[in-house]
Amino acid sequence: MIYADYNGSAPLHPSVKDYLCDRKQNGPYANPNAIHSIGKKMLFGMEKCRRMCAKVLGAKSNQIIFNSGSSEGISQVFHSVMSERQDNKNIIITSRIEHSAVVKACAYYAERGAEVLHAKTTTSGVVDIEDFTKLLKDNADKTAMVCIMAANNESGVIQPWKEISKLCQENGVTYFSDTTQYIGKTEFNFEESGMDYAVVSGHKVGALVGSGFIIAKDPATLKPIVFGGGQEKGLRGGTQNYIGIETLAVAFDAFEKSKDQLSELASYRVEFEQEVKKAFPNAVIIGEEADRLATTTMIALPGVHGQAVQIELESQNIFVTTSSACSDNEPETSKVLKAMGIKDDVGRGVVRISLCCGACNEDYKKIADALKSAYAKLSGISNY
Ligand SMILES: Cc1ncc(COP(=O)(O)O)c(C=O)c1O
Missing domain, CATH: 3.40.640.10 (Type I PLP-dependent aspartate aminotransferase-like (Major domain))
Structure with missing residues (x-):
């Protein structure tokens, strides 16, 4: 898990x-x-x-x-x-x-x-x-x-x-x-x-x-x-x-x-994001250009619904969310993403992966593999 x-x-x-x-x-x-x-x-x-x-x-x-x-x-x-x-x-x-x-x-x-x-x-x-x-x-x-x-x-x-x-x-x-x-x-x-x-x-x-x-x-x-x-x-x-x-x-x-491990975690996150983007060049990393917490990444594949991805990942025992717990039940693009000018084709597709300071590269690798297989499966289905 x-x-x-x-x-x-x-x-x-x-x-x-x-x-x-x-x-x-x-x-x-x-x-x-x-x-x-x-x-x-x-x-x-x-x-x-x-x-x-x-x-x-x-x-x-x-x-x-x-x-x-x-x-x-x-x-x-x-x-x-x-x-x-x-x-x-x-x-x-x-x-x-x-x-x-x-x-x-x-x-x-x-x-x-x-x-x-x-x-x-x-x-x-x-x-x-x-x-x-x-x-x-x-x-x-x-x-x-x-x-x-x-x-x-x-x-x-x-x-x-x-x-x-x-x-x-x-x-x-x-x-x-x-x-x-x-x-x-x-x-x-x-x-x-x-x-x-x-x-x-x-x-x-x-x-x-x-x-x-x-x-x-x-x-x-x-x-x-x-x-x-x-x-x-x-x-x-x-x-x-x-x-x-x-x-x-x-x-x-x-x-x-354990805070010394934070920079290592940030580099795992970068590797993870690059790997997903290599497999799916149109994947979008939210806030990619900005300074971000080492523990958080938010990612979307346009046209693929975030909740569908979440369910796919859960079937592999990986627990992520679509945005925040407070807006998870809203099928809409969250207000935070709207404020960034993100359109629905991306906004409805986001999943948030948030880990902790002691997380390891293995976790990111497993999530990347699961995400890639979820995207491969779901991008063949027209979601919206
Ligand atoms: C940015 C931010 N502020 C406030 C809160 C509310 O925190 P609490 O659950 O401790 O009331 C949260 C919790 O999700 C949060 O993420």
Whole structure:
């Protein structure tokens, strides 16, 4: 079996599995906010995890606020910035390739009077930095926040977040980047990033689903959306998911140890793409010209339906998706691909192959063989 949907949800990292097996047996289990000694032990462990995550990601431990994952993190950052904005700052600058959590947060505040401006996307799937610069400079004094992701979940295309961050700092505008698909898949240092807020989701990095955190440059700017007993310094109520938090620390520790393999993985991906293109010269690699995550490739053979390819691959025990889990059931070209100007003959045909840092060349070779046989079979049938 080859599982190639890590951008959807990563299986538990092997070191997380080992950790959990041991932990299940030995405990301890207690509320980390309790004042008895077991509670204190839990709190000590949780704070150690905070320090471990912070260290790997170049943040201070007080900048990490644990939560349930990125959708919650995104909602809280929007709430914090938009509900406290000054009257004259009414604009959100974003892009057309954001995850639904960002799209819906923007729509929510648009219904409440905010103006949402979208920077254009190039045909390579990158936010157009010239267009963004103009939008920002023309509107800097009225902009409450910029929200542009670091890497796209469908295409794996890395966005010009470093330039965006610098421009935001120069213009005194808050920058929040949805880093869900970036952090844990490539190197990242929060302090150096210049971002005001970033988010992490445990199930994208091999930790337990339902765990995650916000990294905030100034945590005092956050407002809670979950009220409770003062946990996370009053910024996120509710008993912390301490086992999930422990798995985050284990997963980031494992990432730190294996990140040297990323450049090798990127070269396997290039070989894989070249091999498929050699067999099918009209195959399209989405975002081919752009800088992309080493772990992601999105590919289409015009006229061949992505879902048919997915089913063919599944019959060979290879699990891919057609775009993202959120748009998999839509028979249409996804909004991300539309923003890149991709037409339906390609857009309906895409499959996304997303692996992890420790994936090997063998996996790519097996997927390439299966994909080539699926294309050979399906291109003889008129799909649409
Ligand atoms: C780019 C991006 N942002 C946000 C999310 C939401 O993450 P979570 O599942 O942790 O809520 C996802 C998950 O697919 C994502 O890919």
